[in-house]
Structure formats: structure tokens, C-alpha cells
Amino acid sequence: MNQHSGTTAVPRPAVEVDEESAPFFDAAARGILMVQRCDDCRAWLAPVARLCTECLSESVSWTAASGRGSVHTFGIMHQIYHPGFESEIPYNIAVVELEEGPRLQTNIVGCANSDITVGMKVSVTFDKISDTVSIPKFAPA
């Protein structure tokens, strides 16, 4: 595939939507955060789980999460690991623990990096990066 965007900016690595992650991205495009849940023991699982980490059941279903959580840990990135993100330095990478339990690696938006604290209450917001892909990020609740 030959793509020319007409800009000299280095494109960011594309988000790959595959059969397994499609329900996650379909819901995200509609503003809904989906995680997975075990049909047998009802454990909440971080996407994309092929089997339950609690009981090893292979019967897991996509389920809407509340979108609320708290910052479990975070870091501020000052290094450019990919030139597509150069304009965003410094940026944060955070792990948010959802109310339901699963932890998601994400970014905190809507506040200064210096205002991010562990335990801070956050809620999901979606960063639409294309017609088909919206990335869940979290803002102070």
C-alpha cells in the first residue's frame, strides 16, 4: 500500500484493529469503554483477554465499563521514542485502574502533567484519531 499524506510530519504508528479488538474500537467510537468479563466467574478482565485470568475459562464477553477509575501509576516521558510523538514531549503515560478492577495503559488529559497524582479520580474521554479509531484517555473526574 502506497500512502502519501502530503505532509512531512512523521506518521504515528497506526492502531491495528483486528477481529479480537474490533468490539472495543466499535464501542469507543460511540463513546463507550468496553472491557472483558468472564461469563463463568464474572471477573473483570483487561482487554484483550483470550481467557479468564482468574478461572481460565475461555468464555469471556465484552462488557461496558463505567469509565470511572483512578490513577494507579504514571510517568512523564521526556524521550522521543517515536518521531511521530515529538510534538507532544513531555507527555504522560499512566495506568488507570477502573472501578471494575482492570488496569489500562493510557494518557491523562485535561490537566497539566504536574497536576497528575497517584489515586486521582479520573473518567474516560475519547480521542478520535480517525473515523474508525477512538482511543480512550482519562481526564480528572
Ligand SMILES: [Zn+2]
Ligand atoms: Zn473466570
